[in-house]
Amino acid sequence: MNVSKMPTLADVGRVAGVSRGTVSNVFNHPDLVRSDLRQRVEAAARQLGYDGPDPRGRVLRDGKFHAIGLIPPGAYAIADMIRSPYLRELVLGVSLACDEAGATLSLVNGTDETRISTIREALVDGFILGHSADIELIASLRRRRLPFVILESDAGPDVNSIRIDGRSGALAAIRHLAALGHQRFAILSIRRTSGPPIVHLPGNAPRAISAGFQLDHERLFGFAQGLAELGLSIDNVPIIETTPGEPSAGAVVFDRAPQATAILTMSDWQAITVLDEARRRNIKIPEHMSVVGFDGTAESSRTTPPLTTVAQDIVGKGRLAATMVFANGAPNQVIIPVELLVRGSTTRPRG
């Protein structure tokens, strides 16, 4: 369309009768330029339709993009980012820190296959990596030699990571249910790969629930500990792995674990699907079934009934992650505390 080349600093300088450097100063350090010259330059810029230094040149010269890349977990790229209440708040936190730092937030897209090349070419100064941190991804991040932070996945002492204390949270959830008198549980865990829910019922020993995220393992460990305090074994608790956002998660748990009086989940998102399914089946929550979420998202307080959930400061986590990337300091592993919010979705079991 626009065949006419964009004017450059040099063009403006030529028209104003000053050097490139002075024009640059007018835009970047106006206080260094005498005011009459400054006005001449500004007039020339206006005349040429020059709107300030082109970011392309600046990028090369400064070596900085002033942008941060957010790599979503899982295979669904930005779709999940949008659909998951947890990820939404995370994005919000990251974006707030970016705002404050005058940086831009780039959503790094692509499937598992293209993601590595995307990482190599993304126009960012650092990355925040969602919770599916596989070896190859981390290797490619290292090669790029940019600061990065991994969430909910500990990649060792030489890598920045931020995690919640998922184990304590899970433990607190079980203790809360135990105190209410629950004895029969079901757990909704996260399936890493796509596909229908995977159902692990007691007796299907040995149960291979090792393919998930580190996030799950930690929480399952907490559940196991809590169950042990009750004299129960997690091996006798049905565990159902569902893909994030899988709408049938609720249906599967009601169908396959009908004896449970309380359902523990890995996210508010999952818990919400359970609530939805319960409504569909006319199962009253919490009277017929207690449900515990995870994350403490804004959504969790708006459901009917409001969710009892293991809350974390998600926005703060996103903020902190971005801040760590910007700071680019020594590797650090942060653990964020969690808090069990007891709300309306849990009560004593019937009967």
Next chain:
Amino acid sequence: MNVSKMPTLADVGRVAGVSRGTVSNVFNHPDLVRSDLRQRVEAAARQLGYDGPDPRGRVLRDGKFHAIGLIPPGAYAIADMIRSPYLRELVLGVSLACDEAGATLSLVNGTDETRISTIREALVDGFILGHSADIELIASLRRRRLPFVILESDAGPDVNSIRIDGRSGALAAIRHLAALGHQRFAILSIRRTSGPPIVHLPGNAPRAISAGFQLDHERLFGFAQGLAELGLSIDNVPIIETTPGEPSAGAVVFDRAPQATAILTMSDWQAITVLDEARRRNIKIPEHMSVVGFDGTAESSRTTPPLTTVAQDIVGKGRLAATMVFANGAPNQVIIPVELLVRGSTTRPRG
């Protein structure tokens, strides 16, 4: 941290004993390079820890960022992007098109004040502008001479825009309610500035509802037309302007327009707040009150009851917008059709 400079094409060339150009070819046009040389170069790259051409250099040379900037409407920047069901689907659509084009999606942040400078400096090849297209913003987009598309706001024949046929949608909504026998309506419109809901009751003439978005005006026009067909004037219908996401929208409409039997909204998001408030007040939807949403978001089908709503292809709109930016062709104004989805939130009025 990393004091050692990153290796460059030239460094790799030096080690491999070839020229810069050949190394560049190895990474960008490997078929042009004899295989023995290619392997030598690859070995040298590996040895130096060179992970491919630095995007910074490429940006300047190619003049392209391969990225698109999404400027959210309103003052809340990315927060709204995350909270609004409509914007979420829009982001999804844009991101899908970006994926296909191998481009990155940048969320252009900043408040109204900083947005102009952000536009000047964003590392993108074009913009998609949410529905709050003010003159100054458009002027600054023009100055940058990058392709851009405006959504839900017609800025004239020399600017790309995509809009839904909001008037027809609004008309269809009224006709549907009229066919059910409704006579008394209330309208939830969108307040452009922040603050509590603004209530326009009949009699408060002249009603100054002119400060909103073009989006609203069109729909209000459609409502007015439909009301006229019923022999009614929109001047006798309460109109309440609420900020997007305002949780009290529902409360205000029930308090201030108690005589209505049907509530028309500008978004599913608003309609959902009405549903929430109704539940809180034990007002049965649709038995006690009919509610119509706008947008046809995924959320609208999951509410209880599912929303009757004026649906548009939001994901497709985002996709199209991105495609138009990438194509950078002659200015074009697209109007997307809408479809009234009649679901559970509307029925004949009581009595």
Next chain:
DNA sequence: ACAATTTTTTGGAGCGCTCCAAGTTTTTTA
């Protein structure tokens, strides 16, 4: 009025890359 000091302006260097015309080597053809 002139030197010393301060303020302002200049233009070379270089950020890392890719294109491309020209040069070099290898392969094919007669």
Next chain:
DNA sequence: TAAAAAACTTGGAGCGCTCCAAAAAATTGT
């Protein structure tokens, strides 16, 4: 085997910018 054709490699140019040391201009002090 030499010339013609094809395949491959080279390195200069230049993308637009900002830094910075040095030059130039303006101001101050005596």
